[in-house]
Amino acid sequence: MSAVAIAGMGQALPPTVSQQELWDGYFHRHVDSPGFGARIFANSGVRRRHAVLNPLVEDVSGWSTGQRMRRYAAEAVPLGSAAVSAALDQAGVAASEVGLFAVASCTGYGSPGVDVHVSLDVGMPSDLRRLVFGHMGCYAALPALGAVSDYVAAHSRPAVLLNVELTSLHVQPAGIARDQIVAHALFSDAAVATVLTPGGSLRVVDLVAVTDPATPDHMTWDVTDLGFRMGLSPKVPDVLAVHLRPAVDTLLGRNGVRDVAGWAVHPGGPRILETVEDVLQLPGDALDASRAVLAEHGNCSSATVLLVLQRLLPVDGPVVMLAFGPGLTLYALLLRPDHQ
Structure with missing residues (x-):
């Protein structure tokens, strides 16, 4: 791995909503322990978050998983494309030079997936290799960076990793239990892309x-x-x-x-x-x-x-x-x- 480096990074973030607004305007009515929930939200360390689906505007807690996956596809692709484009620009790497495009996500799935649609959006080549890391959770960026680095070291060709997570799609129905309150107090949406190249700083x-x-x-x-x-x-x-x-x-x-x-x-x-x-x-x-x-x-x-x-x-x-x-x-x- 010693010959592989991070050459550029880019991010794309959905609209922001404040933690207090989320509690006051939505979650305090949907949890089964309001006193516990208020303490968890206040002590979460979160002041604001990003959401492709703001529950103050659009309540999806009753949506089926199929509905949520369709929305994931609609939201993840433009965010992913924006993050990848920014990372490639920072790295000074053309999309046509990329040999491997990897996507890590635990919040949505489909086929053809984000890996296909984003690669087409930004102009990656037809001989591109694609790899998807699914449902690994919060640590997925690190094993993904390891695997993508192995590819770059073996093939001396740039690669891109996209981490796109849309947790706001998974708001649970009213009566949210204590073990769910912590998750609903913390989780947010973002897309971050990382370009790895042979050699670099x-x-x-x-x-x-x-x-x-x-x-x-x-x-x-x-x-x-x-x-x-x-x-x-x-x-x-x-x-x-x-x-x-x-x-x-x-x-x-x-x-x-x-x-x-x-x-x-x-x-x-x-x-x-x-x-x-x-x-x-x-x-x-x-x-x-x-x-x-x-x-x-x-x-x-x-x-x-x-x-x-x-x-x-x-x-x-x-x-x-x-x-x-x-x-x-x-x-x-x-x-x-x-x-x-």
Whole structure:
């Protein structure tokens, strides 16, 4: 992977809505524990979010999964095309040069899918290889970056990864239970594209993955007749605390890294960030970018850690990316400036 680098990134965001407006105008009437819900919304670390489907304007909680998937296709393609175009422009790479186009999403599906429609929109070549990472959840950006980097290293040709997540499609019907309230207080929509090229200034160095086989029920993302429904245990931070230090020590140790210049950590919620901070004994400002992304954009599933990375750059030193999701699974990825 040492010869592969991130050459450009681009984002596309749907309209913004404030957290307080969402609670006051919609969710306080749809949860089964309003007092609990008010506390969760207020303490989520989110000030505003993005939504292709704003429930204050359009209530889709009773829509079938088929209706939601049709809307996903209509919304994801223009957002994805905008993000990819911006990333290619920043990288100075023409769409016709791209050899592989990968799409990661856990919020919508169809065939021909976003990978086909976006590649045609932006003018990628007819011999393009396409790859889809589906339903992996919030950590999907990191294994996807690893796989796409492998392609670039093997073929010496640019590749693009698009992470597009439209969680607003999956608002659940009235009577939202406590385990759902947390998800509805955090999740948001975004599209982020990343261009990887042979050589460049920010190299993709190494990747570590850990899955705890005893905790598959702690975080779930089930396909139901009324959209996708999240299950989220309050024990998730405790499980991550067990695996964080060994994973990061392995990543840094086998690459001879002692000092980390930037931490791009998926802001799954305030407790997740506090756990990372405590376990890794990070300086007080190390996760400022993650907290800022959570506040300004919410948790955009797999796109979020890339929004954090964008906010961090440029960094004059190694960067560690961390993301977490169903499994429970933890991924850690190391980036390094070319001069180091």
